[in-house]
Amino acid sequence: MKARKVSGLDPEAALADNAERIVRVRLDELCGFMPKAADPQEIVALHDMRIAAKRLRYILEITGPCFGPYARTATKMVKDLQDLLGEIHDCDVQVPETERFAERLLAADAAALHESAGDADELDAALIKQAPHTRDHAGLAALQTHLRARRLLLFERFLELWGAYERKGFRARLEYAVGERADVHNLQRR
Amino acid sequence: MAKAEDIDVSPDEPYRRAGARVVRVRTRELFDHAEGVLDTRDIERVHDMRVASRRLRAVLEIFAPCFPQSEFKGVLRDVKQLADALGERRDPDVHIDALRSFSKSLIAANKHGVARLIDDLQERQARANDVLAAELERAEQRGLHGRLLALADAADHDGEPEA
Numbered sequence: 001m002k003a004r005k006v007s008g009l010d011p012e013a014a015l016a017d018n019a020e021r022i023v024r025v026r027l028d029e030l031c032g033f034m035p036k037a038a039d040p041q042e043i044v045a046l047h048d049m050r051i052a053a054k055r056l057r058y059i060l061e062i063t064g065p066c067f068g069p070y071a072r073t074a075t076k077m078v079k080d081l082q083d084l085l086g087e088i089h090d091c092d093v094q095v096p097e098t099e100r101f102a103e104r105l106l107a108a109d110a111a112a113l114h115e116s117a118g119d120a121d122e123l124d125a126a127l128i129k130q131a132p133h134t135r136d137h138a139g140l141a142a143l144q145t146h147l148r149a150r151r152l153l154l155f156e157r158f159l160e161l162w163g164a165y166e167r168k169g170f171r172a173r174l175e176y177a178v179g180e181r182a183d184v185h186n187l188q189r190r
Numbered sequence: 191m192a193k194a195e196d197i198d199v200s201p202d203e204p205y206r207r208a209g210a211r212v213v214r215v216r217t218r219e220l221f222d223h224a225e226g227v228l229d230t231r232d233i234e235r236v237h238d239m240r241v242a243s244r245r246l247r248a249v250l251e252i253f254a255p256c257f258p259q260s261e262f263k264g265v266l267r268d269v270k271q272l273a274d275a276l277g278e279r280r281d282p283d284v285h286i287d288a289l290r291s292f293s294k295s296l297i298a299a300n301k302h303g304v305a306r307l308i309d310d311l312q313e314r315q316a317r318a319n320d321v322l323a324a325e326l327e328r329a330e331q332r333g334l335h336g337r338l339l340a341l342a343d344a345a346d347h348d349g350e351p352e353a
Contacts, residue, residue: 003251011256011345015208016201022252058248061194062212066201094285101307139296139303146292181201 001048003055004029019063020178026056030078031171034162040155043092050085057082068180070173077170084158091151098147102140105133194219194245209253210346216246217338227276228323230315233283236322240276246338247273256345265337268329275318275325282315 006025009018033049036042060075109131116130117123128134165171197215199208223239226232247269254262286308293304329335 009205009255011206011209012204014202015199015205018205019252054244055248055251058245059252062197062249062252063199063208065199090284090288093281094288097285098307101310102303105303105306133303133306135299136303136306139293139300139305140307141303142296142300143289143292143304143307183201 001051015063016066016181019059019066022059023178026059027171027174030056038159046085047089050082050089053078053082053085066182068177070177074174077165081161084161088151088154088158091147095147098140098144105136109133206256206345209256210342212249213253213338213342216249220246221335228319230319236276236279236283240280243273243276257341258344261341265341268332268334272325272329275322279318279322282311282318286311
């Protein structure tokens, strides 16, 4: 996903003023994926939301100390969100990978049985014992089941986490915090 | 996982000066993690370098307007390419690790298929390691480390960066 362009950045201007612009855009990008990403079938939206979370996390990690105290809290929250979305993404990569591998072994076994059948009119069911990968299928089926169940579980956790962020006013509080400037002695609303 | 160095920033300092400092630190972190990264027996090394590459890429993008654009684009492209090679090596590492852990919970009869998949992933890991070795060599030949530091120096200098 290409990052949205941030306008008005000025190398000579204060770091905090530039960082504020970037955070506001990145935060809007992140929140913009909901509610679409709440649909478990929307794998691409969820993947893009993970990238958006990563971008927001990195700008906050570097420039968070420039802002009000909630920016530090938000940095941790965004990291937790990104980590969880990363685990879901791992499942989304590993499920089809495992399926493709299992399919490859099934196809190889079918080809081997076909070869073994020779000129026979009917396939001898007993030949299945000679299939080269006959011992492999059960473990791969167990793995696919595990990965799919784990994905379901992690996705539920994501919905709960995002719901909690909304209840805590994550977006509004971070937007407020980036309008504040940290100071050695106090925090002042500009 | 190696923790990124905390970098002191001040709200009032010029954006470009902060960018120069941050890029220098993240560049050092990237190249500090290069040693032993091709050793597949210790997957944490490639993980640490991959994380460092992602952090460097992120700060380059955050501070992009502070750098001379003609040099910046090539450097960012090279950092992305290195980060991609590290990611391609890291993906099978993660999958293999998870499968080994999962396999422990299986009955003996179900371990075969998982072991077969691990073998397949180890072949992919070896291929990705070759790609990573070539990419590290390429970064060296193209002087990526020096070009990153030159970008930081350019951001540090007074005056407008190149259009």
